[in-house]
Structure formats: C-alpha cells, structure tokens
Amino acid sequence: MLPGGMMPITSLAVMIRQTPPQSAISMLNGLPPDRFAAVAEALGPADLARLMLAGKPGSRGRVLQMFADKDVVRASAAVPAVQAAPLLAEVPADRLRRLFPELPEAVRSALLSTLPSERRDDLLGELDAGHAQNVRARMYVAAVTDALRRFNADVRVPENAPEGIMYVAAYHKVVAIAAHLGDDGRTGVPAAENAAYWLRSHAALSITDRPIDPQVRRYCADAREKGRPLTAVTWADERDDGPLKRALASLFS
Structure with a gap:
C-alpha cells in the first residue's frame, strides 16, 4: 500500500502540504477515490493550486482530471487570475463549460482573454445574455487599455469610475476617455x-467598436471649433491602432 493508505485524513493532508508537488500528486493518485476526495477537501485552496500548477504548461490537464470541479474552482480563486487562466485553458471544453459559471469574475475575464474566439464564444453561451454582454464589455475595455499602452500612454483608471472610464496624462495635459462596446458614439x-468635467481634463475621447454616427462626428467637430477638444474614434482590434493613436495624439497637440 502506498504511504498514507491508512493514515488519518488530517495527517495525510499535512503530509501532502509538506511534500514536493510532483511527489504529492503521486501519493494522491494512489489513494482510493473516497480517501482522495476527503484529502482534497481537507486541503486549502492554495494547497490545491500548488499541486495543479506544478506541471509544465500543456501537461497539467491530467492533474486537473484527478480533482473534482469544486476543487478546481477553489484552486482558481486562490491564485492570480493570470495564473489560473492558462491552467483552466487545459480543461476539456465540456468540463470547462460546466466550471465557467462558478469561477471568480476576474478568472473568467482572464480566461476569456486567453482562449481562441470559438472557445470564448462557447463559454459565453453558458451565461445569461445580460451577464455575457457585461463580460464582453469588460473585455473590450481591457483591450482598449492594452491598445493605449502599446503607444506608451500612461493610462489610469479613476477611483470609483464607471466602467470604461479612464484617462491619459502627458505633457501636463489630461485626456478623459470613455470606451464603450456596441456604441456608435452616442x-x-x-x-x-x-x-472630462469631473476629472477637470482639457480634452475628451470616445472609443467605440462601431462606426461613428455622422451626427456625433459633426457634434465633435463643432465642439472643437468652439475650443472644446473632443473626438470619437472607432477601435475594434489591433488593426485600428493607427487611427486610435492619431486621435489621442491630436488631443495633446
């Protein structure tokens, strides 16, 4: 019998915590299913995460198969989302659909950013329409933020700001930014x-993923003629980096 076969569950859990991850996994793998489940229950979320993350990327799916869904969810909540996301990406599609609604919000967002589009859409289908749209909106804001930072822009999010509101500071000026998915600028x-008003910034920029409404373009042009720097630009993905960079630069000129 492997070590721990007759050991009390609490003692075995202590041993697992003190054993290098690969050896601990071998010990767990040799336990009967009922004892394995009891030990996993006795381990803390951080202990579970240590075991699940021990393998090389691309090979950790086999370890995840050993653990119950609730254990995977607990472990995912115990580490930064950027660590949990690539781990969960190794879970088979059917199981991941089952796990997805139970994952912490930050982990879900990071996971969706990690997966290819077809798997991402598959997971979003597990959420109700309103929740799925909220997740897509947050992903869009994160993508816009990344795009701005590719220009070396100093992007900041004000405390307690509404979703999608941020600002960029440079040359002793501040540009307030609103990023909205599914909007045409209106x-x-x-x-x-x-x-821009409550941040006391000198300019404002609206970023959307759809073509800007002609009336909105005229409104922005009229505002600029009156001395209020205001621009609306379409950004859907990296192919729109050029127009976004030019729009931002124009507000600092």
Missing part, C-alpha cells in the same frame, strides 16, 4: 464629456 461621447 453613448460614449456624453460619457467622455462627463468624465
């Missing part, structure tokens, strides 16, 4: 103007 431009 929501984003007022949001950017409001943010």
Whole structure:
C-alpha cells in the first residue's frame, strides 16, 4: 500500500502540504477515490493550486482530471487570475463549460482573454445574455487599455469610475476617455464629456467598436471649433491602432 493508505485524513493532508508537488500528486493518485476526495477537501485552496500548477504548461490537464470541479474552482480563486487562466485553458471544453459559471469574475475575464474566439464564444453561451454582454464589455475595455499602452500612454483608471472610464496624462495635459462596446458614439461621447468635467481634463475621447454616427462626428467637430477638444474614434482590434493613436495624439497637440 502506498504511504498514507491508512493514515488519518488530517495527517495525510499535512503530509501532502509538506511534500514536493510532483511527489504529492503521486501519493494522491494512489489513494482510493473516497480517501482522495476527503484529502482534497481537507486541503486549502492554495494547497490545491500548488499541486495543479506544478506541471509544465500543456501537461497539467491530467492533474486537473484527478480533482473534482469544486476543487478546481477553489484552486482558481486562490491564485492570480493570470495564473489560473492558462491552467483552466487545459480543461476539456465540456468540463470547462460546466466550471465557467462558478469561477471568480476576474478568472473568467482572464480566461476569456486567453482562449481562441470559438472557445470564448462557447463559454459565453453558458451565461445569461445580460451577464455575457457585461463580460464582453469588460473585455473590450481591457483591450482598449492594452491598445493605449502599446503607444506608451500612461493610462489610469479613476477611483470609483464607471466602467470604461479612464484617462491619459502627458505633457501636463489630461485626456478623459470613455470606451464603450456596441456604441456608435452616442453613448460614449456624453460619457467622455462627463468624465472630462469631473476629472477637470482639457480634452475628451470616445472609443467605440462601431462606426461613428455622422451626427456625433459633426457634434465633435463643432465642439472643437468652439475650443472644446473632443473626438470619437472607432477601435475594434489591433488593426485600428493607427487611427486610435492619431486621435489621442491630436488631443495633446
């Protein structure tokens, strides 16, 4: 019988914590299913995460198969989302669909950013329409933030700001930014103007993933003629980095 076969569960859990991960996994793998489940229950979330993350990327799926869904969820909550996401990406699609609604929000967002589009859409289908749209909106804001930082922009998010509101500071100037998914500027431009007001910034920029409404373009042009720097730009992915960079630069000129 492998070590721990007759050991009390609490003592075995202590041994697992004190054993290098690969050896601990071998010990667990030799336990009867009922004792394995009891030991996993006795381990803390951080202990479980240590075991699940021990293998090389691409090979950790076999370890995850050993653990119950609830253990995988507990472990995912115990580590930074950027660590949990690539681990969960190794879970088979059917099981991941089952796990996804139970994962912490930050882990879900990081996971969706990690997966290819077809797997991402598959997981979003597990959420209700409103929740799925909220997740997509947060992903869009994160992607816009990454795009701005590719220009070496100093992007900051004000405390208690509404979703999608951020600002960029440079050359002793501040540009308030509103990023909105599924908008043509009619929501984003007022949001950017409001943010500029309470941030006391000198300019405002609306970023959306859809073509800007012609009336919104005229409104922004009229605002600029009156001395209020205001621009709306479409950004859907990296192919739109050029127009976004030019729009931001124009507000600092």
